[in-house]
Amino acid sequence: MATPKLFIPGPIDVSPATYTAMSRPMIGHRGSEFEALYASTQPGLQQLAGTQRPVFLSTSSAWGVMEAALRNLARNKVLTLCNGAFSDKWFDVAKKCGKEADKIQAEWGQPIDPELVRAKLSEGGYDAVTFIHNETSTGVMSDLAAIAKVVKSFPDVMLIVDTVSSFSAVPLAMDDLGIDVLLAGVQKAMALPPGLAVFAISEAALERAKSAKDRGYYFDFVEFEKNAAANNTPSTPAISLIFGLQNMLENIASEGLPQRFARHLQNNQMIHDWAARHGFQHFAPEGYRSVTLSCFHTPEGFDQGAFIKALKTKHNFLINGGYGKIKGITFRISNMGNETPATMQELIDAMNDVLA
Numbered sequence: 001m002a003t004p005k006l007f008i009p010g011p012i013d014v015s016p017a018t019y020t021a022m023s024r025p026m027i028g029h030r031g032s033e034f035e036a037l038y039a040s041t042q043p044g045l046q047q048l049a050g051t052q053r054p055v056f057l058s059t060s061s062a063w064g065v066m067e068a069a070l071r072n073l074a075r076n077k078v079l080t081l082c083n084g085a086f087s088d089k090w091f092d093v094a095k096k097c098g099k100e101a102d103k104i105q106a107e108w109g110q111p112i113d114p115e116l117v118r119a120k121l122s123e124g125g126y127d128a129v130t131f132i133h134n135e136t137s138t139g140v141m142s143d144l145a146a147i148a149k150v151v152k153s154f155p156d157v158m159l160i161v162d163t164v165s166s167f168s169a170v171p172l173a174m175d176d177l178g179i180d181v182l183l184a185g186v187q188k189a190m191a192l193p194p195g196l197a198v199f200a201i202s203e204a205a206l207e208r209a210k211s212a213k214d215r216g217y218y219f220d221f222v223e224f225e226k227n228a229a230a231n232n233t234p235s236t237p238a239i240s241l242i243f244g245l246q247n248m249l250e251n252i253a254s255e256g257l258p259q260r261f262a263r264h265l266q267n268n269q270m271i272h273d274w275a276a277r278h279g280f281q282h283f284a285p286e287g288y289r290s291v292t293l294s295c296f297h298t299p300e301g302f303d304q305g306a307f308i309k310a311l312k313t314k315h316n317f318l319i320n321g322g323y324g325k326i327k328g329i330t331f332r333i334s335n336m337g338n339e340t341p342a343t344m345q346e347l348i349d350a351m352n353d354v355l356a
Ligand SMILES: *Cc1c(COP(=O)(O)O)cnc(C)c1O
Pocket: 010, 061, 062, 063, 064, 086, 132, 134, 135, 136, 137, 162, 163, 164, 165, 185, 188, 194
């Protein structure tokens, strides 16, 4: 049987046009052809991130940059804002990097409360905060602007934001919000195969990184900045993925950002409407629901495993049966990337067929 079409929240379905772009013949990365390729990605990425700063290309998954942000910026103590599998793990990663770390632990399924962040930072001693905009494990989108406003009222605290599963699906305003690191992987809403992360850092973050003695080499922010000035990367990049990225950015530009954001909302609303018709309850509270995926409670007595399996064997669509400690008791459906109301309808028809 053919590989199922992915409606899991990453990696997601990749278009044939992207695969075609990625199969272009290889080029050397220390030459004008690569520099032109690199430069071509900048305006689109800067627009998506809402920044005038360069957007670096990291040959790694998002975690590479998530760890790098700690190693480059956390000097004394980091505060990690935790409300799901990815944000909770960031706390562990800070410890594994030898950083002193504290966390604010929200219940899974709940957003981060900005006032708790203010209270904690007021205790003093912190110099970095990690925050996940869209907790992909729970389908919760916290209020980035409100969190940024609080963190920015503490001048020495660097704000590190994971937009892995919101990047390109919602407007982001890195510069206006004073975000110091904004990072994303490309296998979520950017609809590329995994293996590349994109990130931008503020001038203040660059200055902080310069004095971080043990920041290493591969993820050294100062090296990224230096190479970006010449439209290049510190080490050999995933050139094929960058061809794919260039193709996606062209598609995004021709669709238009407002149209792209509206399409994600519309796709998402279709899944919400479908769930309401079947009585599936959201894991996230109203007002904090992700627009790129939906996470639902598995109803009492509902054989979630059989549902997902039948959807796959009968219709060749793959959705996800929950992540981390809520595996099995929740299920998740992605609507991000290249999906349209037409493809979401195909999924909905298939899910209805399986439920009937
Ligand atoms: C997928 C995801 C990650 C992890 O990304 P990797 O590509 O596995 O490193 C981190 N944060 C969020 C919010 C994610 O959705």
